[in-house]
Amino acid sequence: MENILECKGLSKIYKNAIALSSVNLQVAKGRIVGLLGPNGSGKTTLVQLIPRFYDVTEGAVTVDGIDVRDVTMNSLRKNIGMVQQDVYLFWGTVAENIAYGKPDATREEIEEAAKMAGADEFICTLPDGYESYVGERGVKLSGGQKQRISIARVFLKNPPIIILDEATSNVDTRTELKIRDAMLKL
Ligand code: ADP
Numbered sequence: 001m002e003n004i005l006e007c008k009g010l011s012k013i014y015k016n017a018i019a020l021s022s023v024n025l026q027v028a029k030g031r032i033v034g035l036l037g038p039n040g041s042g043k044t045t046l047v048q049l050i051p052r053f054y055d056v057t058e059g060a061v062t063v064d065g066i067d068v069r070d071v072t073m074n075s076l077r078k079n080i081g082m083v084q085q086d087v088y089l090f091w092g093t094v095a096e097n098i099a100y101g102k103p104d105a106t107r108e109e110i111e112e113a114a115k116m117a118g119a120d121e122f123i124c125t126l127p128d129g130y131e132s133y134v135g136e137r138g139v140k141l142s143g144g145q146k147q148r149i150s151i152a153r154v155f156l157k158n159p160p161i162i163i164l165d166e167a168t169s170n171v172d173t174r175t176e177l178k179i180r181d182a183m184l185k186l
């Protein structure tokens, strides 16, 4: 069977608001699918059902024919890389934040991923470079800088499923094009 991500009859109801109703979608291995729609049309809701940030109200999300609720969170999330509009960085160094998802990565691999994500340049201007602390009490980074760290994580992890939800919303156009080219190669 061909590897496939499938949404079958998906509905998602938050409290009493219907966010998705009977959505069907198939994504074959190696394909890129874009979701278009106005604010509030349910794009974020749909993609968040894949790594199980929420569970479906009706229907199912399957990967290779297996319901995402039937595998462990660990195994599911090992196979998914996600970049969101609001990026969460934990208290640690830039290098540690990029290596999240591939803890045994070498420094070379981390820097390579950062370059592909257009992040290397600003990281090198931080007081301690890749060893600078970020997160709550760390170096203050802009939204676009945090997004690029999050994108570097995905490049480094190189998972079979990549979800980009307004992933470059805070990144300038030139950097965005660079990231897109690198992403297509990935
Ligand atoms: P999009 O990403 O397309 O802008 P969302 O998936 O964020 O759309 O939102 C779809 C609908 O679900 C909206 O009406 C939104 O207000 C609602 N919604 C999203 N997240 C929640 C939540 N955690 N609790 C309740 N309602 C939510």
Ligand code: MG
Residues within 6 Å of the ligand: 043, 044, 045, 165
């Ligand atoms: Mg959204």
